[in-house]
Amino acid sequence: MNIQRAKQEIKDTIEAYLDKDEYGAYRIPEIRQRPVLLMGPPGVGKTQIMEQIASECDIGLVAYTITHHTRQSAIGLPYIEKKTYGGNEVSVTQYTMSEIIASVYDRMEVSGKSEGILFIDEINCVSETLAPTMLQFLQCKTFGNQKVPKGWIIVAAGNPPEYNKSVRDFDVVTLDRVKVIDVEADYPVWRKYADQAGIHGAVISYLNIHRDNFYRCETTVDGMRFVTARGWEDLSEMLYAYERLGKTMDEDVVGQYLQYPSIAKDFANYLELYNRYQKDYQVDEILSGVIRPGTLSKLRYAAFDERVEIVSLLLSRLSADFKNWWETDRYVGHLYAILKEFQRRSLPSAADGTAPTDTSSASQAHTTLADKASAFSADTARSVSENEASYTSILESIVNDLKLQVHSRLDAGQSEKALTAEYRPVFQACDRYVLLLSERIPENSGAAFDLLRESFMKDRERLDAAAERTSARLEYAFDFMEAAFGESQEMVYFITELSVSLYAMDFLKEHESPRYYRYNKSLLFDDAQTGIRRQLDDIRSEMRGE
Incomplete structure (x- = not known):
């Protein structure tokens, strides 16, 4: 199966394993919760999907590449302990807690999440001394004498032997205790x-x-x-x-x-x-509405792969526009949620019953932002006997709550790069908002809210500008496609690529493009798609000399 299907299979497995009855006990007993063994070639995204799964399931994640570890770090270090058996004192070898098991408990403590994924990568590439430990881990869910905590699902990944000379085969006893998912590129x-x-x-x-x-x-x-x-x-x-x-x-x-x-x-x-x-071909000129006759003339005599390449260049530029709009939309959505929470805390009676009560709803705010922005009403300005310090403290408290949520997601093992990209501009904007309240010293809570609303609307204008620019460039692209290719295979390719783009589809849901929907309906039949795929296959065959 492909990596997308494998991701869904793992998510379904985790949901099943973590399902509890009315008494809080796991419905599938721990002994029947088989570890997931993800087998596939290197570099297909096995490791990457684990962060996505942990984030989407809202659980913790501890990830280890086991080839970087020794037997001692996996099972712990030995020490001598005195025990009495039958009246005789004897020395017994014990082991300290495994570094890996300790990391699970550390993650539980810092993230506050009692359930999660323990991901062990390259599990079938371990050294000879560590191989028995890995078999014990998969069969018994233990490292040394320490068990993996309840609620933590074991997912392991490995490469087939054709990709790695150091791969070790698992015996039937082990394979009969794991859930094997084979992944292909x-x-x-x-x-x-x-x-x-x-x-x-x-x-x-x-x-x-x-x-x-x-x-x-x-x-x-x-x-x-x-x-x-x-x-x-x-x-x-x-x-x-x-x-x-x-x-x-x-x-x-x-x-x-x-x-x-x-x-x-x-x-x-x-x-x-x-x-x-x-x-x-001056692609940026084309997306600015300039279509040179020489460009159209040159394309008429160009080979199919060159024509497809020009379409790809257009799509690449548009993709950046769609992504910029999407990121701006998300950014403004977070700010909107923060301001609504500020409104709720500083003007309790002004809450309309639909305002979000915490910043975690920010991700849901952006889809109807235009309607919500207009709901900010000027009649919320009322005199309240509070000084300006309370307004900055209210806003700072809201921002700190959001920062705690972000840190909690980081502590749970989510991607620092993704979270930083998402929230850094939001926190920078909030710093501007706090400075604005400190400098302007509003007389009452209504004035404080209006100050923030005024600044927010400037950020909102960025979203409008990004949407307007993206819509215009998309229409110019259609102008060029019609002039250069008409209802051709190149147009099918253009529409098909737009249709598989997450950012493009999100944009088109909110900003209608009649030409996209018209061409999508009239061109994307099986025969049209088959035609362009056949031509692309012919090009590949030529490149291979077949």
Whole structure:
């Protein structure tokens, strides 16, 4: 199965294992809660989905790559303890608590979550001395003499033997005690992830045409040749860095990430064309509404792969616009929730019954933000005998509550990078709000709220501007697509790629594009999709010399 299906399978397993009866006991007894063993090639996202699962299930996460550990760190260190048996005192070997088990208890203490996932990566690549410990761990859910705490689900991951010479096979006794999920590399699933992760447009457009090069792993007389999803993502980060620094990436640099020489060479050549097409076709001009007759004339005689590449360049630019709108929308949604909570705490009688009572509802606020923003009423201004210090303290208290929620998610093992990207601009805006209250010293709570509302509406204008710009650029893209290609396979490709983009779909739900829906309805029949896939397959066959 693909990694997306595997993720859902693990989530379903966790929900089943953590389901409790009316007395608070787990319905599936602990002895029947088989550890999940996730087997698949390296770099397909096995480790990455664990953070997502922990976040979505609101549980803790402790992750270890077991090959980095020794037997002592896994089972603990021995010590001598005196015991009396039958009236005789004897010395008995005991073990300190395993570092891994201790980490689970530490995570429970700092996060406040009593349930979670203990994830052990590369479990079948351990040393000979540690192998029996791993078998005991999977069979008995213990490290040494210490059990994994109740409510913590064991998920382990490993690579099949064809990808790693140090892999050890599990015996039947062990396999009969685990729930095995086999994962395969799947480009369409990764493509959806790539859109959310902001993978470089050159990588996405190349792989859209050369899907066979997404994941390859072969053993040759010269050694291993491979390219993985992880390699493409790391290469994407370096591409962005080279662009910022004004550097040119060549085949040698590409080969440091795509360790499959023919694919590295092919992508390096493609990257050169990608950069050249950006200059030749002036994509930014097209998205500004400028369509040069020379561009249309040149495309009429261009090969199919070049035409698809121009569409990919348009999609790459639009993808950045959709993502910017989505992030701005989320940012403004968090601020809206904070201001509504400020309104509730400072003006209790002004609450309309629909205001969120805590900042955790911020993620739900952005979808109807335009309607909610208009609900901020000027008639909430009333004289209240409070000084300005109380208003700043109210706002700071709300922000501190939100920071505690974020820290709790970090303590539970969620991604620091993702949470920082989401909340850093929100906290920076709140610092501005606090400074505004301190400098302007409002006379009453109504005036304090109006000050914050006025500043918020400027942030709200950013969202309107982002939406207006994105809508305009999408319409200009349609203008160009109609002028250059009409209702062609290139238009099918354009509509199809918009339809698989999370950010594009979120945008189109709130900002209607009649042409998108018209083309989506009229073009995306099976025969149209089959036609473009057939042509793309032909290109791949030509590239392979078939």
